[in-house]
Amino acid sequence: MNFIALKRLFILSVSEGPGISTANKCVLQAELASMGYRLTNPELLDRASETFFLKYRDTMNFLKSLRGGDVDYVPLFTGFPDQVPEDNAYFARRVMGYLGNRFDMFEDGTLLESGIRVPEWLFDLNAFGADPITQFQVNSLWEQGVTDQNARETEERVQWIDLELVFEDTASDRLRDWLRAALYANASVKEEWHDDLSELLTLFGAKALDPNQIAQKENLALVMRLLWREGYHEDAAGLAQNATDLLRLFAALTDSNISLATKITFPKFSRPQRRAVLGVLEKQRNLAEDLNRYRGLWLEIGRYLHVSEFHKTHPHTHKAFDLLRNGKVVTFNSKTEKLIADGLVTELLHHLEHRPGVLARKLHELLRRFPKKTTAILAAFERSAASVTAKNLLVLLHYFQSINESPIRTVVNKRGKMKVLENNAVQGMTPSQVDQTVALIREQLTHRIAEKESWVDQSVWIDPDLEHYIVPLQQRAASDGLLTFGRGSQIPIDEGKVLRLFVYWKQTARTTDLDLSLIQFDETFVYRGHVSYTNLASDGIVHSGDLQSAPRGAAEFIDVTLDQLPKETRYLAIQVYRFAGEAFAEMQAHAGWMVRKKVSRRYRGFDIKSVVNKFDLNGTGSYCVPLVVDLKTRRAILTDLYMGTRAFYNNVEGECGNVAKAVQAIVGYRESRPNLKTLAEIHLAARQGEIAQSETADIRFGVKEADFNAHDTATILADLL
Template sequence: MTDPKVLISKTLRVPRSEGPRGDGAGVARQMDAALAGVGFKASRELLEYVATLEPGAAMDLAIDVIGAVRGLVGDNVPHNAYFINFPDGVPDTVEFWVQCLRDALVPARRKWFPRDADLVDVLTGGWVDLLKLPRYGRYQHTYEELLAAHDELIPSVKDRVTVLHLGGTVQEEASRAYLGLAGSVTPLGEADLQVLADLAETCLAGTQPEVIPVRENRAVVNAVRMRAGLPLVSVDTVTDVLRVACQASGGDVTLRERTKFRSFKRRERRVMLAALDAVVAGNSGKLGDVARFAGPWKRLGELLHPHEYPRFPNAQDVFAVARGERKVRSLAGRAELAFMTDGAVRAATVLANAPGLLVRSLDRLLREANADDVEVILAGAESALGSVSGRVLCSLREHFANRGTPDPARVFTTRGRRSWVATDNRKRLPRKVIHRVTSMLDLELLARVPTYERLVVDPAVLDVALPLSGKATEDGFAVLPRGTRTRVDGDVLRFFTYWRQRQQRTDYDLSALLLDEDFRYAGHVSWTKYGTEGVVYSGDVTGAAKGATEFIDITLDKVEAAFVVPQVNIYSGEGFDQVEESMFGWMTRERDQRGAPFEARTVRTRSDMRGSGRVALPVMFARDGDGQWSATWMHLYLSGRVNFNVVEGNRVSTAILARGLYERDYLTMSYLVDMLTAKAGSVTMWEPGLKLTEPVVFVGLDRPEGLPDGSEVFTRDRLNQLIPA
């Protein structure tokens, strides 16, 4: 059975308890009070439901709810700060280093003390290992002592309040989540793929999705079916079966990393070979995909023993191709050969048999085609659009919207969110060609969006970048897709990182790169520089056996930079995808608000950090001409060095990357809302206090209270379901 806390975290809906009924009103009040302390509140319907449960059952439910939301905002772990009075009382960097050196070199009872100037000479004139100084990098106080040193948080009307709603039974909520994830038209992130795998086990005997559009999602579901001896579903390429084998072996379903296949039971081998046989029997051209992954296919063949199953002769052909005993050229290979020998039109003709590959190659075909051939290529692409997924069409629409002028830097991102930049030296496309492509994409997408009679939209959702892939985001709370720009309210911005090492000592360093209006270096704050005007660093923690937190505080009207780019550098130890836990988040406060360095109700967002690079760039903050600050999600990682990464070492690449991402024109939810409005004829903009009497289709960041029964709601966790299929 799926853990209810997972369902609450993903949907902000609380499954109904199976416990007995009784008088749980007291527990309901206690739960609501506890939720308020971490920035949440229960809806009226949820409170009334908890009040009808027997006190023991109500308490069990309340524990699940509170545990889930505390984990969401990062309040499930203690967040100690190196300097106990942070953000006050943080010394000058060199002053602190001198004190650490003094404590290390001078015994407590010694009468003679070296001058500060002598110690500065030691620090600057030779190599001093700060990590070996007793006071450096290690908490000098407990978390409880930190809390005792700070006043209680002063409440503010701007503190975050997130509403939790009542859902169905655990099984109903699990089925709802399963169908939503499995039927997603966009790829899921790593965390959601794991949730999907767990839900597929739970819901194996229940309702199944009619279609599973994304191949990675399909492989996760099929791995569960294979283990149960059930036929694979929605398999139409041989690579689909290879993904299943990788998923079932605990490997990489995206096929980027090498997977060590496990041994398979006879019934599992039979299921996979039957699926391979059916795919190839329908079209032997499907064998063209085998050569791309010949190595994994050969290793898999040694475990499946296809020769033991003569009733699957077409499956045996797959492994013959992998071993090189049979030659089959892939369609992409044939298209590339045609492009090199006969030009763009011939390549487009070959790609007509693979519409998705054709439209992905459209930019290259158009910029390399002769003027007389452009219309032929556009006509071929237009006829192929109807067979291409809406996600790909939206991605293409965003791409061509940015082709009118050269990018300041081309940003490339892998599915693992590893990024790099390059100069934009592509040939220019004529504006009329760009207009023609975007127009035909608009018409195709408009034809696909559904018609909703009563559409209600929260304006806050309009600037959210279209969630075209879960790979362009991270798991967490209130996390939004890469390119999304949101307003930052409050006088003080405080961001934080927390990590807990698994096996070896691990040192992460929270830093902030400050840039001017032209994205030129304007300063930084890190363990090498504790502060500058309006910006304060909480102190360097160099190990995290029990977890460690670092903060940076920014008084927004004092900082002189136009852009602030937080980053987390791995100085030594385990990577972001190796540690037990790692996260990044930010809080906003009023100038006079007190409280501990970490206060859950002031947390605006918290995201995991699980990328493969050695420098994390979760978000950037920018100030406009009116002094208003905004946050732009990045979700990117730089490769960095194996060890000793510092903000000074990557400031150039970070600045170029930040500029390329900030100046890009992202396709946002307003694009889809405009299309939905055109279909519906009108749209109502949500505002607090709006009275609705009939069921509506609501689109927003969070579900408001008071929506009529029967309303369909698309919030953060379901916005991807609005992407046309």
């Protein structure tokens, strides 16, 4: 529980007592400061118990891991960033080393554990953290590199992270509130939160929640799993509103993907459990159609449920499975498409009003294909809008506001992979249609927000900087890390001389090579150069060298000296490529960036105090684009995208065009996606609050230290949407 509180809420839990001794207070605050943490209320230590120190070391180690300081970072070139060899000369020496070892030409030199012999005249091994010829890790050079890094000076600049001290009861209450906010969120939360949510569910019990307030089906599956495992099978299955909800329960029970984006496995059922499942299916009105949405999965699980054994007690379910097996299911979507193709608009709108969510998704297509029926289409949408979530109304609002402006559109799927598409809709709607649609959606969204608690006589402050922070609507596949802002948010880069990027990975079963790379683009997203293992340096940018294996844990860095970059460079796109070996999710892998004031071989390559963000690499793509830097605005744009389909041999040269499109798309998120400032202003108007200055406001929207913080995605999704 304490670790979840630290990771999710940045609160440090202590038990009450007579006070911690002065010596221990100094030890605690000094060690926290060495990692870049500080207490916002250290006076609480005078009322805390010394028992905190019984788990002190575990707590410190966990705080290290949050910023990536729990592992050792040894680059290939130990003289980085001062002493990085020239590409061609280094490559020529490597070739000489390969040939010399292949034909047994070297009589003298150091024989490494790998069997490679390195003559002193060819390479000075003190300058390398791995074999300079193969670029594979060897124990002796790695251990020498660790010793060297630990002996170096640390950075004087600190990127502070604030921790709040709270007593255990308060921590418990805050975690219960966070659990409810996360599970009541009106958009998907991070998959990497699921373990923490499950642990808290087990701790607090299902009675701590109101299932009726759980809007997201994936969150509901976690509650259903808890009830199922405690033996309340009928209660668990009873929370399912359709067949797909049961599939999510099965996925949760077998630790498969709850979003159903990938193939799931099924639990073994006892006879009472089968009856509980079949009892839910029997009550569904459109069962055959619901089953058909995941036909392959249901045909497989039907064999485990033994539906035919219950044909007398559950005839509706038996018939639905029979239709499913014979491929005779008539679906809502197939009827929709036929009505669209036949141009029967009146019948189509009557049909769609039974599924408001489908009508909302089809709204643009209908307006584009039947412009003469605009009034009727919008009237049908208005009649059904009460059943469309505030989240979807907000997305629709910004979709239609930008529909005629951008030449490209982006789609991010359940697994966090992006596709960049041409905006074929640019010619599809007239300005009058767009204006009418936007006005109607805004009106409906305002009505929905107005249903929340009134802010009459309440003063509200909205931080203008929130316009740079995107509403976190697509969090399902988002990487877990220090910063939890929505994808596309633009974070100011604090003053510093150098932006140091880093990646770390440790292979498990196969030799694995990840490559940290960077592409430069100008104002119009035209390629202006790159730095990677194929090009180690450019004006103001330098790479720490390519490591091609990671049995001990490998690290690569790129330093960007911000005031030395070419004037035509506007954007820096950072990528991590899978060149060979294991997928990101199969191993321990993370990346991030630091802002450094001093960089030379005198200072540690990785300095925990200067880490701005550290995040896990866990996506399914062949490469990751975690970050884009806008040099003009001095902001880091969180992208957190996984792209590509090739299993191996991915690099900058092969993906430059796709990265350019992704960068253009993510930079455009400020115009095409709703931001937190706009969301706050909608609440202010709909709930009739009065705008005020920060110091006097009753309700505050801000980046941090506010009632609604930009990084508090759970609260935003639960309370504002």
